[in-house]
């Protein structure tokens with residue numbers, strides 16, 4: 001942590017130009033032509049100030065410019081995160097996260113409700129970084145009319161709120177959802193896995209769920225709090241032939257650090273709304289007895305169907321009862337075939 005982050009200046013031009021040129025140079029096919037395509041690097045602080053945005057630079061202990069980031073307002077409360085570049089030798093040190101934190105805090109203080117960014121499809125390391133920081137893929141791939149024939153992924157996240165994850169968003173959320181699942185199981189959640197849950201198992205689980213979401217057999221919902229993907233719930237629509245009116249609530253998870261702030265309740269309410277919109281009129285779930293989930297479902301007005309003792313096992317061999325809950329939905333959009 002020897003780097004210092006400070007506002008970027010026009011006088012940093014040489015450092016910015018060297019940094020961006022070096023980063024682009026890591027990728028075959030990326031053409032860096034300063035005058036033709038990125039002349040704004042010559043006076044980048046003025047460029048962002050003129051758009052109501054801001055720019056930062058990171059210097060190493062010797063005063064050499066080794067990182068940069070910018071942000072600027074877009075339409076409808078969105079702010080774009082731009083120009084995220086880090087000298088190769090300074091990657092993996094946490095500097096990128098500090099830079100991103102600085103830009104996100106600026107946008108948040110300025111009233112942003114949503115953050116978005118574009119990333120070249122070739123920048124795979126950057127994608128992992130944005131996904132770790134709770135961004136999910138958003139919208140179609142954008143082709144640029146540039147010398148590098150660039151294709152860019154859109155990434156976005158709300159600072160707070162709930163969203164249904166479409167196929168691209170769900171696939172990109174897999175790493176963050178895996179972290180959430182591992183953390184919840186470590187904190188004692190009874191959600192079909194035994195602690196300690198390996199990250200590979202969690203990744204594989206969410207990859208399967210993302211595929212099911214892409215096939216519309218499940219609806220995956222995510223909740224963000226303070227810009228962190230801090231909760232999720234799954235609506236399982238894949239019911240037997242004689243239960244087309246039913247759906248199941250699964251894997252309602254809230255980050256242990258974000259509990260009792262209403263995320264669980266909001267996720268459940270949104271899942272119910274999605275079920276109704278999908279024409280389902282009956283929801284069911286099971287949850288460990290005497291656990292937070294039981295409190296939540298009761299508080300949300302679900303009905304208990306009954307308890308099953310010794311339903312699930314813990315890592316120490318002890319067993320827990322489960323409670324089966326159900327809820328009828330009155331607002332189903334178009335009832336599934338009546339029988």
Ligand SMILES: CC(C)(COP(=O)(O)OP(=O)(O)OC[C@H]1O[C@@H](n2cnc3c(N)ncnc32)[C@H](O)[C@@H]1OP(=O)(O)O)[C@@H](O)C(=O)NCCC(=O)NCCS
Nearest residue numbers: 189253254259260261262263264265287292293295296299
């Ligand atoms: C269950 C869980 C999702 C709740 O998430 P949450 O964001 O903390 O829930 P909310 O803040 O929305 O709580 C809403 C209401 O549920 C009830 N509730 C939530 N946690 C509770 C607890 N630990 N004990 C009793 N009631 C609880 C309360 O009535 C609460 O309202 P209040 O805070 O005004 O008293 C969370 O504890 C979790 O992820 N647990 C581990 C995974 C799990 O067990 N999931 C259920 C599997 S089916």
